[in-house]
Amino acid sequence: MNIEILKDEKKLNNISNFIKATRSIIDKEGITKVSTRKISALSGLHNSTIYSYFDNLSELVMLSCISYFNEYCKALKAFDDKQKNPEKNL
Numbered sequence: 001m002n003i004e005i006l007k008d009e010k011k012l013n014n015i016s017n018f019i020k021a022t023r024s025i026i027d028k029e030g031i032t033k034v035s036t037r038k039i040s041a042l043s044g045l046h047n048s049t050i051y052s053y054f055d056n057l058s059e060l061v062m063l064s065c066i067s068y069f070n071e072y073c074k075a076l077k078a079f080d081d082k083q084k085n086p087e088k089n090l
Contacts, residue, residue: 011053014043014045014049014053015053017043017044017045018039018043018045018050018053018054018060019060019063019064019067020042020043021038021039021042021043022034022039022060022061022064023064023067023068024042025038025039025042026061026064026065031061031065034057034061035057036050036057039060
């Protein structure tokens with residue numbers, strides 16, 4: 001496997017871990033309780049590593065919130081598809 005591909009996979013994995021950790025904090029404690037130290041503890045990565053991937057904490061929180069919106073959009077589409085094909089619900 002190409003070294004660059006491995007680096008990209010690691011980068012995407014780290015970003016994903018940071019977003020998951022941030023969402024976990026938001027879910028359990030609320031958005032105002034998010035901190036780099038808490039994210040670091042949950043993700044298993046050093047808190048300074050966050051800044052290798054994100055400009056600041058606000059950017060990470062924003063992307064985490066966008067992931068909630070993406071889930072909402074998928075659920076809304078699934079609901080809409082279900083409403084368009086009621087015979088599939090029988």
